[in-house]
Amino acid sequence: MADARAPIFEKVALIGLGLIGSSIARGARAYGAATRIAASDASEQVCARVRELGIADETTADLAQTVTGADLVILCVPVGACGEVARVIAPHLSPGAILSDVGSVKGAIVAQVAPHVPASAHFIPAHPIAGTEYSGPDAGFATLFQNRWCILTPQDGFDGEAVRKLSAFWTRLGANVETMSATHHDLVLAVTSHLPHLIAYNIVGTAADLEEVTQSEVIKFSASGFRDFTRIAASDPTMWRDIFLNNKDAVLEMLGRFDEDLTALRRMIRTGDGDGLFALFTRTRAIRRSIIEQGQDTAAPDFGRSAPREE
Ligand SMILES: NC(=O)c1ccc[n+]([C@@H]2O[C@H](COP(=O)([O-])OP(=O)(O)OC[C@H]3O[C@@H](n4cnc5c(N)ncnc54)[C@H](O)[C@@H]3O)[C@@H](O)[C@H]2O)c1
Numbered sequence: 001m002a003d004a005r006a007p008i009f010e011k012v013a014l015i016g017l018g019l020i021g022s023s024i025a026r027g028a029r030a031y032g033a034a035t036r037i038a039a040s041d042a043s044e045q046v047c048a049r050v051r052e053l054g055i056a057d058e059t060t061a062d063l064a065q066t067v068t069g070a071d072l073v074i075l076c077v078p079v080g081a082c083g084e085v086a087r088v089i090a091p092h093l094s095p096g097a098i099l100s101d102v103g104s105v106k107g108a109i110v111a112q113v114a115p116h117v118p119a120s121a122h123f124i125p126a127h128p129i130a131g132t133e134y135s136g137p138d139a140g141f142a143t144l145f146q147n148r149w150c151i152l153t154p155q156d157g158f159d160g161e162a163v164r165k166l167s168a169f170w171t172r173l174g175a176n177v178e179t180m181s182a183t184h185h186d187l188v189l190a191v192t193s194h195l196p197h198l199i200a201y202n203i204v205g206t207a208a209d210l211e212e213v214t215q216s217e218v219i220k221f222s223a224s225g226f227r228d229f230t231r232i233a234a235s236d237p238t239m240w241r242d243i244f245l246n247n248k249d250a251v252l253e254m255l256g257r258f259d260e261d262l263t264a265l266r267r268m269i270r271t272g273d274g275d276g277l278f279a280l281f282t283r284t285r286a287i288r289r290s291i292i293e294q295g296q297d298t299a300a301p302d303f304g305r306s307a308p309r310e311e
């Protein structure tokens, strides 16, 4: 059934129609967040598929045409592509338009995008903490953002009305919105998202490289814990290359801390410190349980949880 509430934006322009862009398109339509959705992607193949899926009102590879007349423009491209896209669309942004993004890193995006944004537009970086290991327009779904966080990182003293409107948009798509600085965002996400991905890429790579553990044995014996790592390690290579290159300092800082804790763990095993191991595993089990209690277990998304809340 169509959502009867008034749209928050007239024309929403989405650039990059992969997992996140196509989920925003589907969600904006399902929950009536936009009157019209314009889509653009550098790949003609993606544009053609978006037309087939019918998830946007207009789809073209022409960036200028896509953003013209839009009151909200969202960059949904890999982090490393945001600066160049911003440079191309900047002269075509309408006065008063909100320019946002969904990049997994915020400091580098501010540095690369902000210099291009005209004074007449409002740039509000954003990051929905929701995703899967899949990519492309077929991977998206309208309920992806339901009950997930969306972090906004507006600069200090930024136009409150523009932030309120963008918050309302994400709330309409089902997200819980929180605001913080780009630096704090990058530090937090380095621990909660970037480091876990790095560890998954590493463990899967190590296992595949081990001479006695052949590729076929990796597949054959990956029934439980290892399989969870392979899911994360299947995430998009372009996206994750850009994340690590653009959140270098925070990731390296957290990796240093991780190394120290791993050394302590190694010592516990070497010295037979069973109490130490037991205490750590008890603490981490409690963390997992509290995440589940808070309904934040993304490993088990509830695709039926589609009732939108009031913004
Ligand atoms: N996948 C996730 O779990 C997740 C979650 C939150 C945020 N993000 C962020 O969202 C962004 C998009 O990720 P995704 O998972 O949707 O990726 P995706 O690979 O599914 O889609 C990206 C799309 O951008 C297009 N593109 C690339 N360069 C372009 C350019 N210069 N101009 C126009 N289109 C271009 C590609 O053709 C592709 O269709 C990234 O910045 C990522 O960090 C991803």
Ligand SMILES: O=C(O)C(=O)C[C@]1(C(=O)O)C=C[C@@H](O)C=C1
Residues within 6 Å of the ligand: 103, 104, 128, 129, 130, 131, 132, 133, 192, 193, 194, 232, 235, 298
């Ligand atoms: O669920 C997954 O597959 C994800 O990796 C999603 C995830 C995350 O780490 O939580 C990945 C990167 C994004 O920037 C946000 C969300």
